[in-house]
Structure formats: structure tokens, C-alpha cells
Amino acid sequence: MFELKLDPKSAKEPIISKIAIEKNVLINIVKASIGPREGEMIIEVNDEKADEIFETFKRYGVKIVKLERVLVRDDEKCVHCGACVSICPTEVFRFNEEKKIDVDITKCLHCGVCVEVCPFGALSLK
Ligand code: SF4
Numbered sequence: 001m002f003e004l005k006l007d008p009k010s011a012k013e014p015i016i017s018k019i020a021i022e023k024n025v026l027i028n029i030v031k032a033s034i035g036p037r038e039g040e041m042i043i044e045v046n047d048e049k050a051d052e053i054f055e056t057f058k059r060y061g062v063k064i065v066k067l068e069r070v071l072v073r074d075d076e077k078c079v080h081c082g083a084c085v086s087i088c089p090t091e092v093f094r095f096n097e098e099k100k101i102d103v104d105i106t107k108c109l110h111c112g113v114c115v116e117v118c119p120f121g122a123l124s125l126k
């Protein structure tokens with residue numbers, strides 16, 4: 001699994017489709033959050049193609065990080081209580097200006113502490 005960070009240029013492009021067609025590979029989008037100027041995605045590809053796809057995204061100028069296990073938040077369960085903010089050792093969670101919790105998954109060490117602490121069962125490691 002990979003996490004992608006899209007900048008204003010790549011967020012406007014159909015980058016996933018482009019690479020899927022160019023490399024003839026299926027790309028499964030596990031999670032996506034795309035705005036007009038930036039975006040984040042978690043994708044899954046066949047292990048055999050993983051290295052090639054990793055290099056191709058880099059060639060397109062997309063920041064890409066390989067994830068061994070992925071922290072997933074169920075946005076329907078999260079009530080933005082903030083219990084995960086102080087418990088996380090690497091500051092993955094922070095309140096944004098709207099008093100909602102943002103997640104920076106690139107900092108996650110997969111320790112699982114937040115999964116245990118969340119009172120609403122909104123977090124899981126997959
Ligand atoms: S502890 Fe759970 S419900 Fe509270 S902000 Fe974190 S993920 Fe959301």
C-alpha cells in the first residue's frame with residue numbers, strides 16, 4: 001500500500017487513470033481526500049508491480065510513501081473528540097481551524113495506541 005500526496009498540479013490531473021493505463025495495472029483506491037489545491041490518497045497495487053508503480057508516481061512528481069500497515073479512520077464514527085490527539089507519540093492527529101481532527105498518516109508508526117483509546121471505535125490498523 002502507498003500513500004500519495006498530491007500538489008496543486010497533480011491534484012487536477014487524472015493521475016491514477018494515467019498510470020493505470022500506462023502501466024496496465026489495476027490501482028485500488030483505499031481512501032481519498034482530494035481538494036482543488038491538494039489531496040491525499042491511499043492506494044493498493046499488486047505486489048509484483050509495486051516497485052514499478054512507486055517509481056512511476058515519483059517520475060510524475062507525486063510524493064509517495066510505502067505503508068506497511070495503514071491506519072484507517074471511519075469518518076462516520078469519528079466525533080472529533082480529540083482523545084487520539086494527546087495519546088499519539090508522533091502527532092499524527094491535530095485539530096484544524098474548524099475544530100475537526102486532521103490526520104497526517106505519514107507520521108504514523110503503527111503502534112496501535114490510538115486504536116485502543118478511541119472511545120468510538122473509529123480507528124483501525126489494516
Ligand atoms: S479518538 Fe476517535 S472519535 Fe475521537 S477524534 Fe480520535 S478518531 Fe475521532
Ligand code: SF4
Nearest residue numbers: 088108109111112114
Ligand atoms: S498507530 Fe500509533 S503512531 Fe499511528 S496514529 Fe495511532 S497512536 Fe499515532
